[in-house]
Amino acid sequence: xxxxxxxxxxxxxxxxxxxxxxxxxxxxxxxxxxxxxxxxxxxxxxxxxxxxxxxxxxxxxxxxxxxxxxxxxxxxxxxxxxxxxxx
Amino acid sequence: xxxxxxxxxxxxxxxxxxxxxxxxxxxxxxxxxxxxxxxxxxxxxxxxxxxxxxxxxxxxxxxxxxxxxxxxxxxxxxxxxxxxxxxxxxxxxxxxxxxxxxxxxxxxxxxxxxxxxxxxxxxxxxxxxxxxxxxxxxxxxxxxxxxxxxxxxxxxxxxxxxxxxxxxxxxxxxxxxxxxxxxxxxxxxxxxxxxxxxxxxx
Numbered sequence: 001x002x003x004x005x006x007x008x009x010x011x012x013x014x015x016x017x018x019x020x021x022x023x024x025x026x027x028x029x030x031x032x033x034x035x036x037x038x039x040x041x042x043x044x045x046x047x048x049x050x051x052x053x054x055x056x057x058x059x060x061x062x063x064x065x066x067x068x069x070x071x072x073x074x075x076x077x078x079x080x081x082x083x084x085x086x087x
Numbered sequence: 088x089x090x091x092x093x094x095x096x097x098x099x100x101x102x103x104x105x106x107x108x109x110x111x112x113x114x115x116x117x118x119x120x121x122x123x124x125x126x127x128x129x130x131x132x133x134x135x136x137x138x139x140x141x142x143x144x145x146x147x148x149x150x151x152x153x154x155x156x157x158x159x160x161x162x163x164x165x166x167x168x169x170x171x172x173x174x175x176x177x178x179x180x181x182x183x184x185x186x187x188x189x190x191x192x193x194x195x196x197x198x199x200x201x202x203x204x205x206x207x208x209x210x211x212x213x214x215x216x217x218x219x220x221x222x223x224x225x226x227x228x229x230x231x232x233x234x235x236x237x238x239x240x241x242x243x244x245x246x247x248x249x250x251x252x253x254x255x256x257x258x259x260x261x262x263x264x265x266x267x268x269x270x271x272x273x274x275x276x277x278x279x280x281x282x283x284x285x286x287x288x289x
Binding site: 019 | 140
């Protein structure tokens with residue numbers, strides 16, 4: 001473990017671990033390290049939590065009705081010129 | 088995780104052939120996500136709306152040339168991200184705004200590891216926390232924020248994100264790690280204070 005905080009050299013591995021992209025042998029080594037390094041456990045958990053929070057916050061988003069109607073109004077101008085999409 | 092949005096081939100053919108009804112369906116299925124990306128990237132509703140409209144007008148004009156080499160979904164997001172990044176570049180040149188991030192070393196320097204996962208759930212869904220999420224994201228460079236939004240919020244794969252942004256996959260991975268770590272560091276500072284507040288309250 002580093003003198004202060006978690007082990008910086010693992011940051012890339014944490015990210016790959018969360019994405020399930022670590023090679024099996026590296027993954028086993030990292031899991032063994034996590035068993036004995038509390039700071040790294042915390043960093044891993046809070047890294048995952050950070051991602052979760054942004055996903056939850058974004059999940060509630062919808063297009064406001066005014067935005068939708070103005071978008072379609074602008075697109076209808078394009079339609080009314082007689083152009084088909086792609087022309 | 089992948090956005091896994093694939094439109095049926097027949098639907099894509101209708102779009103390329105100039106079917107307006109299909110185009111309107113495409114708008115309804117994808118506009119909320121693109122508007123959300125605009126809000127997070129540009130930081131205000133008016134710019135997000137401008138970006139949304141420009142994206143679909145450009146998509147409308149370019150559809151005939153769509154060659155099906157990439158998915159229609161990533162193609163559309165490529166137009167949207169180009170539009171957002173262009174608006175940000177214009178804004179930067181107008182206001183000389185510098186949003187370059189601190190380096191990894193600076194961000195880590197002096198960090199004390201705080202476990203804030205144990206906070207009560209209501210802390211995570213409060214309006215104040217939502218504002219904090221926005222504040223933290225604004226501190227990322229445009230390039231890092233875009234990768235984070237595409238990968239972790241929109242759910243595109245590394246390969247899809249690389250395709251959208253026209254960079255190689257290693258660049259996507261590097262930016263994503265830096266973005267995640269920077270956001271975690273920012274949120275740790277905020278939640279540390281919340282934890283201390285809880286301690287003081289009993």
